[in-house]
Every structure is written in structure tokens, then in C-alpha cells.
Amino acid sequence: MNKSERILTGAELLWECLIQEGVEVVFGYPGGANLPIYDTLTAYRDRVRHVLVRHEQGAAHMADGYARVSGKVGVAMATSGPGATNLVTGIATAMMDSSPMVCITGQVAATALGGDAFQETDITGATLPLTKHSYLVMNVEELAETFREAFYIARTGRPGPVLIDIPKDVQNARTAFNYSAEPINLPGYHPPEKASDEAVTTALDMINNAEQPVILAGHGILMSHAMEDVVELMEQASVPATPTLLGLGTIPASHPLNLGMMGMHGTACANHAIQEADLLIACGMRFDDRVTGKLATYSPHSKKIHIDIDASELNKNVRVDLAINADLATVLRQINPGIRKRKREAWVTKIAEWQKDASQRDILQMDSPVLMGGQVIRTIWEGTPEDAVIVSDVGQHQMLTAQYYAHEHPHTFITSGGLGTMGFSLPAAIGASFHVKDKEIWVIVGDGGFQMNVQELGPAVQEGANINIAIINNGYLGMVRQWQQLFYEARYTETPISSPDYVKLAEAYGLPGYRVERREDIPSAMDSARSHQGPALIDFVVEKHDMVFPMVPAGASLHEMIRRPHPKHATIEVGK
Amino acid sequence: MKQVLIVLVEDKPGVLNRIANLFRRRNFNIESIVAGHSEVPGTTRLTIVTDEEERLRRNIIRQDLLKLINVIEVVDVTEQPCIIREYALIKIKSDGATRGEVGALVDMYRGRIVDVGTRSLVIEVTGEPSKLDSIIDVLSTYGIIEIMRAGKVAITRGAENPADNGGLHLWKNSRGKAVTANAHKEGKVS
Numbered sequence: 001m002n003k004s005e006r007i008l009t010g011a012e013l014l015w016e017c018l019i020q021e022g023v024e025v026v027f028g029y030p031g032g033a034n035l036p037i038y039d040t041l042t043a044y045r046d047r048v049r050h051v052l053v054r055h056e057q058g059a060a061h062m063a064d065g066y067a068r069v070s071g072k073v074g075v076a077m078a079t080s081g082p083g084a085t086n087l088v089t090g091i092a093t094a095m096m097d098s099s100p101m102v103c104i105t106g107q108v109a110a111t112a113l114g115g116d117a118f119q120e121t122d123i124t125g126a127t128l129p130l131t132k133h134s135y136l137v138m139n140v141e142e143l144a145e146t147f148r149e150a151f152y153i154a155r156t157g158r159p160g161p162v163l164i165d166i167p168k169d170v171q172n173a174r175t176a177f178n179y180s181a182e183p184i185n186l187p188g189y190h191p192p193e194k195a196s197d198e199a200v201t202t203a204l205d206m207i208n209n210a211e212q213p214v215i216l217a218g219h220g221i222l223m224s225h226a227m228e229d230v231v232e233l234m235e236q237a238s239v240p241a242t243p244t245l246l247g248l249g250t251i252p253a254s255h256p257l258n259l260g261m262m263g264m265h266g267t268a269c270a271n272h273a274i275q276e277a278d279l280l281i282a283c284g285m286r287f288d289d290r291v292t293g294k295l296a297t298y299s300p301h302s303k304k305i306h307i308d309i310d311a312s313e314l315n316k317n318v319r320v321d322l323a324i325n326a327d328l329a330t331v332l333r334q335i336n337p338g339i340r341k342r343k344r345e346a347w348v349t350k351i352a353e354w355q356k357d358a359s360q361r362d363i364l365q366m367d368s369p370v371l372m373g374g375q376v377i378r379t380i381w382e383g384t385p386e387d388a389v390i391v392s393d394v395g396q397h398q399m400l401t402a403q404y405y406a407h408e409h410p411h412t413f414i415t416s417g418g419l420g421t422m423g424f425s426l427p428a429a430i431g432a433s434f435h436v437k438d439k440e441i442w443v444i445v446g447d448g449g450f451q452m453n454v455q456e457l458g459p460a461v462q463e464g465a466n467i468n469i470a471i472i473n474n475g476y477l478g479m480v481r482q483w484q485q486l487f488y489e490a491r492y493t494e495t496p497i498s499s500p501d502y503v504k505l506a507e508a509y510g511l512p513g514y515r516v517e518r519r520e521d522i523p524s525a526m527d528s529a530r531s532h533q534g535p536a537l538i539d540f541v542v543e544k545h546d547m548v549f550p551m552v553p554a555g556a557s558l559h560e561m562i563r564r565p566h567p568k569h570a571t572i573e574v575g576k
Numbered sequence: 577m578k579q580v581l582i583v584l585v586e587d588k589p590g591v592l593n594r595i596a597n598l599f600r601r602r603n604f605n606i607e608s609i610v611a612g613h614s615e616v617p618g619t620t621r622l623t624i625v626t627d628e629e630e631r632l633r634r635n636i637i638r639q640d641l642l643k644l645i646n647v648i649e650v651v652d653v654t655e656q657p658c659i660i661r662e663y664a665l666i667k668i669k670s671d672g673a674t675r676g677e678v679g680a681l682v683d684m685y686r687g688r689i690v691d692v693g694t695r696s697l698v699i700e701v702t703g704e705p706s707k708l709d710s711i712i713d714v715l716s717t718y719g720i721i722e723i724m725r726a727g728k729v730a731i732t733r734g735a736e737n738p739a740d741n742g743g744l745h746l747w748k749n750s751r752g753k754a755v756t757a758n759a760h761k762e763g764k765v766s
Contacts, residue, residue, distance in 0.1 A: 125593070128590075128593065128594060132645070133645040136589070153645060187586060188585070188586060188642075188644070189645050311642065311643070312636065312640050312642070315636075316636060
């Protein structure tokens with residue numbers, strides 16, 4: 001035996017592995033099948049922090065939020081059975097948004113597997129389609145190598161969640177601990193790197209000869225650290241860019257060539273530009289149905305270049321002329337030196353016209369006696385430093401945050417994009433607060449989503465998470481209500497939703513709470529919230545019947561947007 | 577044309593489940609799937625036949641399979657020269673009166689009678705799927721009791737191992753030696 005090797009239990013070995021992987025914080029919940037892990041935690045407390053959540057879904061979202069702001073692997077822990085199944089929504093959320101995460105679940109003893117023991121669930125089976133990879137560790141000797149592989153798989157290539165299920169007897173079994181420093185060698189896993197010379201030449205030809213090109217800026221830019229390379233391409237070749245929802249912040253909102261978000265609730269300008277483009281350069285995005293609208297009429301005149309690290313995304317939804325399966329930053333560094341400098345004045349002028357049109361219809365000009373969600377979010381933007389981290393939930397306020405909060409920096413906008421998980425924002429922000437220490441964190445959440453994981457106010461207070469919670473409270477499940485109004489003849493079935501008194505709720509949990517009903521009171525409430533060290537909550541009571549515009553109805557072409565009525569002829573129903 | 581995929585995977589628990597799950601999720605139909613040890617210890621080679629006709633969807637199947645961590649290489653041999661064989665056990669009604677006649681038929685197909693009962697025969701036959709279809713058709717005149725077909729197995733013609741384009745050669749060379757995960761891209765194997 002090597003001198004550096006020590007004999008450890010599986011449970012001890014687990015913490016040693018996490019330390020080796022640089023894990024600083026674990027979000028979890030103890031139970032029968034992971035008791036050995038929790039029992040040994042005491043010996044590792046000085047090196048790993050554990051956050052006790054109130055529901056395992058919260059643990060998964062916290063790990064996800066932490067991963068998204070830090071770029072590191074987030075770790076969530078749960079017991080077997082219901083503990084493990086409670087993680088599932090959080091795992092699916094991370095999978096859809098390519099968030100690096102390792103979930104560790106306790107399992108009934110290996111000898112009892114498959115026998116329907118108390119709190120037994122086949123969690124590797126249940127999460128099979130929701131994880132990038134998963135392990136059921138039957139042997140303590142395999143535990144360390146499993147952890148090494150799991151972290152490697154989670155953070156490399158297209159990142160994603162990896163689950164490790166550890167039977168209780170494996171946690172108790174003993175083995176020599178030796179964390180290998182050898183490179184991981186998985187015969188079937190080789191994330192691609194460079195583009196071929198031929199692909200680079202073709203791409204350059206296409207870009208240099210395009211008259212009306214548009215860059216589609218996706219989440220992959222963040223994960224590949226290609227922010228500067230994309231901006232260089234934009235500026236050298238005068239190519240405007242439009243981010244996806246998760247691409248917000250990859251290029252500064254203030255950049256004159258940034259068209260704003262694309263898609264269902266994107267800017268009219270971005271959608272028109274995509275539809276009239278003669279070249280799309282898709283960077284680390286996956287042509288989700290929410291950004292393409294009707295595929296048959298999507299950007300009909302353009303040639304398309306698609307760069308993605310995941311080969312299975314290429315030609316999946318949109319047929320492209322040049323598919324490059326490689327790391328985005330590497331590809332752009334191959335392409336950029338060959339870019340011909342161009343001004344493209346005609347194209348830029350055309351786009352500037354569309355941009356003007358959108359701003360005229362903006363709700364910010366509207367003089368309304370009640371608060372409008374968009375106004376609240378714009379005022380939050382005005383009152384926060386540009387590097388503030390904004391964590392939004394899912395629904396109308398999420399789209400309003402995308403539209404009215406100008407995201408300048410990478411990793412400052414966190415939201416559940418692909419899965420659209422209500423209840424994501426509060427735990428994700430708590431998770432983020434363990435990495436972001438010197439910036440403001442704001443949760444923007446609807447009254448529906450807030451009530452889905454409201455129990456996580458517990459750990460927010462217990463851990464002193466420095467987050468500000470802005471509830472955009474319209475008394476409805478607003479986005480569903482909007483669809484009912486537009487497409488179901490205004491039959492508001494089960495979308496009106498009551499709320500507790502959030503100020504009292506805050507008080508009960510031990511955090512300051514404020515209620516704001518007038519526009520002029522927003523800044524002072526914000527000041528009160530942020531001056532408090534630890535969590536604080538503001539309940540913004542807003543217009544019930546507001547809608548998010550523009551909107552491309554599901555299945556319509558991208559240019560067929562429903563627009564907000566011009567302010568002069570505003571017909572928005574106000575008050576009730 | 578049926579899609580024929582040769583898939584090399586790590587021999588680990590749950591791999592077949594992961595593969596089957598991909599097909600289920602997209603509602604692709606697996607016509608047959610055959611698995612067995614390959615020439616490399618620790619790996620399994622599968623032949624998967626699907627009824628997918630469209631080339632782009634076939635490519636999606638291949639890319640989705642490749643995305644699985646335990647899948648080493650996927651070769652779509654649908655349009656490549658390859659040998660495809662199938663094995664079948666066929667139980668038919670037959671007594672002393674027809675046994676000789678059946679025996680002669682089976683010989684023509686280079687099959688074998690492997691079990692004889694007073695009122696039944698079991699016939700073993702190997703060959704191209706169309707040959708199996710043909711003998712089953714011929715034997716059906718006697719009355720078929722049961723058929724067990726083993727699914728198609730495929731191998732490419734020529735001296736190449738298509739999996740050598742993937743990571744397998746690297747893995748073979750690297751047993752017990754340090755190799756970076758992307759060394760094959762740089763051509764470095766230490």
C-alpha cells in the first residue's frame with residue numbers, strides 16, 4: 001500500500017473526493033439512507049460548508065444557481081426514495097440548461113436493492129433521461145474514481161447534471177483512499193475542440209460575403225468563455241447580434257450592435273433581423289421552439305452556420321449549411337483573424353429603423369395609476385449596479401426581466417430557460433449567494449412561482465444569504481392568464497391565485513418585508529432592502545391584466561408578432 | 577431501407593437501458609437488437625436495426641447514441657457494403673409422414689433439424705434475412721408452431737474495423753498508461 005493512502009469509509013471518502021474537486025459548499029438534506037455521510041460531515045466542516053435546505057428540490061436549484069454564477073460544479077445531496085425523487089425537477093432544469101451539477105443520493109443497502117425496501121427508489125433509472133450520466137456505485141473501491149469521472153463529465157463538453165447513487169452499505173464499507181491525478185480516460189467521451197481548416201474557410205467565405213448577417217448568441221458563449229471573441233466578430237465585421245434568453249449578458253446590452261433578445265417575447269427588431277438576414281451565425285444555441293417560431297418559415301432567406309459543442313444539436317431543429325462541432329471560443333479564434341472589416345451601412349441603418357419603432361411602443365412611457373411589472377423591473381435596473389446578479393423565476397416577470405433589465409455582464413442573469421421551472425429563482429439565488437459575495441443579488445419572482453418554493457426562505461435566513469427578493473405580484477399565474485386571454489377567449493380557469501400577506505410572512509421567517517404599490521415608492525423600498533445584511537423581501541403589487549409584448553404566438557412565424565398597442569391608443573385594461 | 581447500426585459500447589450495467597431509452601424517447605422503433613462481446617475485453621458490440629427511413633433522422637439517432645458516455649463508436653452501415661446474417665429456430669408440425677420431405681427442404685436451405693418429436697420438428701437455419709423469410713414461408717405449409725429469430729448481426733466487408741475511427745484504438749493502447757481524453761485529436765498517445 002502506498003504511504004499516502006489511508007483506509008476510509010465510503011462516507012469519509014466522499015467528503016475527501018469533494019474536497020479534492022474543490023467543492024466549497026453542498027446543498028442537501030439528511031435521511032435514513034445517507035446518515036453515514038452526514039455523520040462523517042462533522043470531521044470535514046472546516047473545509048466544506050453544508051446548507052440545510054427545506055425541500056430537496058431547493059437543494060438541486062441551489063446547486064444549479066451556484067454553478068451558473070461560478071462556472072464550477074454545484075453539488076446537491078439527498079437521501080433515497082422521496083429525497084432522491086424530490087431532486088428530479090432540479091436535475092431536469094439543470095439538464096435543459098446545461099448546468100454542471102453532481103447530485104449525490106443515498107440508497108438502500110446494495111444487498112436490499114430491488115426488494116422494495118423502505119424508501120427505495122430506482123433513482124438512476126428514474127433520472128436516466130434527465131442526466132448527462134449517472135452511476136450506481138456497488139463497490140466502495142469504485143467510489144473515488146466515480147467521483148472523478150462524475151465531476152469531469154459534469155463540467156466538460158456540454159456541461160450537465162451527473163447523479164451518483166450510493167447504497168448505505170457502500171457508505172459504511174472501508175477502502176484505501178487514493179485520489180488519482182491521472183487524466184480521466186473514458187473511451188466513449190471526447191468533447192470536440194477545433195474546427196477543421198475546411199470548415200473555417202467555408203465559414204469565412206460565408207461571413208465575408210454576407211450582406212445582412214446576424215449572430216445568434218446562446219448560452220454556449222458563457223460556457224465556452226467566448227464573450228470577447230463574439231464581440232470581436234461583431235465589431236470587425238459589423239454583424240449585429242441577438243441573444244437567446246440564456247445568452248443575455250454574453251454581449252453587453254448597451255452594445256450598439258446588440259438587437260436585444262430573440263424569439264417569442266424577443267424584440268421586434270431582433271425577430272425582423274433574423275427573418276430578413278442572409279446569414280445566421282448560431283453560436284452555442286439550440287434553435288429551441290421558443291426562439292424559432294414556425295420552423296417552415298424561420299429565417300427563410302439565410303444561409304446558416306451553426307457552431308455547437310454538442311453534435312446532436314446540429315441539424316436537429318433547423319437545417320444548416322455549415323455545422324461545426326467544436327468548442328465555440330476555439331472556433332471563433334480560428335475564424336476571427338480572417339474576417340474582412342466591413343461597415344454594412346445599409347443593414348445597420350435598416351436595423352436602427354426597427355429599433356426606433358420598438359421603443360415608441362414601450363410601456364415605460366405609459367402613465368398608469370397602478371404599478372406595471374415592466375416599470376418595476378426597469379426601476380430595479382436603474383437602482384442597481386450594472387454587475388448585479390438578477391435571478392428570475394418563470395413567467396411574465398421573467399420575460400419582462402429579459403426585456404426591461406439591461407444585462408451588461410456575463411453570469412449576471414440566471415433563469416430556468418429550457419425547462420421553465422417555476423420556483424427556481426429563490427433557491428437558485430440562495431445558491432448563487434455562496435459564490436457572489438461582493439455584488440447585489442436580486443430575485444425577481446411572480447406570486448405563483450414564489451409560493452412554489454417559498455419554504456427556502458428558511459435556509460436563506462439560517463445562512464444569512466444576502467439576497468433581495470422582488471415579488472411581482474399580480475394575483476394571477478400571469479403568463480398562463482395571458483395565453484387564456486389571447487387564445488382561450490379570456491376564460492381564466494384556475495389562474496387567479498391568492499397570496500399570503502408577504503410582509504407578515506417575511507416577518508414570520510425573520511426577514512424584513514416591504515410592500516410597494518406606487519412607482520415613486522420603488523427606490524426607497526429598494527434602499528431599505530439592500531441596506532439589510534441578509535435576505536429582504538419587497539412585495540410589488542402590480543397591474544393584474546398586463547401582458548408581455550411583443551409576442552409570437554406558438555406555431556406562428558417569427559415576424560408575426562402581436563405588438564403592444566401604441567401608447568396613444570392604449571387599450572390595456574387597468575385596475576380591478 | 578432499414579437502418580443498420582453497429583454500436584460499440586463499454587460492457588457496463590445499464591448500457592442497454594440507456595440505448596433503448598433513447599429510442600423510446602423519440603419514439604423510434606427498434607426492429608432488432610443483438611449484443612455480444614467484441615474482440616476487445618470489456619466492450620460489447622451491438623447490431624441495431626431500425627425502421628427509420630429518413631437520412632437526417634438516422635443521423636440524429638447516431639448522434640444521440642454517441643452522446644451516451646458509455647458508447648464508444650456508432651457506425652451506420654446502412655449504405656455500406658456489409659454482411660448481414662440472422663439465425664432462427666423454427667418449430668413446425670411434422671410426423672413420420674412428412675419428416676423426410678421436410679429434411680430435404682431444410683437441406684436446400686443449408687439448415688439442420690436439431691430436434692425431432694413425434695408430432696414436431698425444430699429446424700435451425702442461418703442466413704440473410706430474406707433466406708429466413710423464404711424457408712419460413714415454405715415450412716408454413718406444414719404448420720408453424722413457434723419461431724425464434726435472433727435478430728440481425730452485421731459486419732462490414734474489407735480489412736477495416738470502422739470503430740478504429742473512434743476512440744477505441746486509443747483505449748486499447750492506453751491500458752494502464754496515461755492518455756488525455758482528447759489525445760487522439762492531437763495524435764499523442766504516451
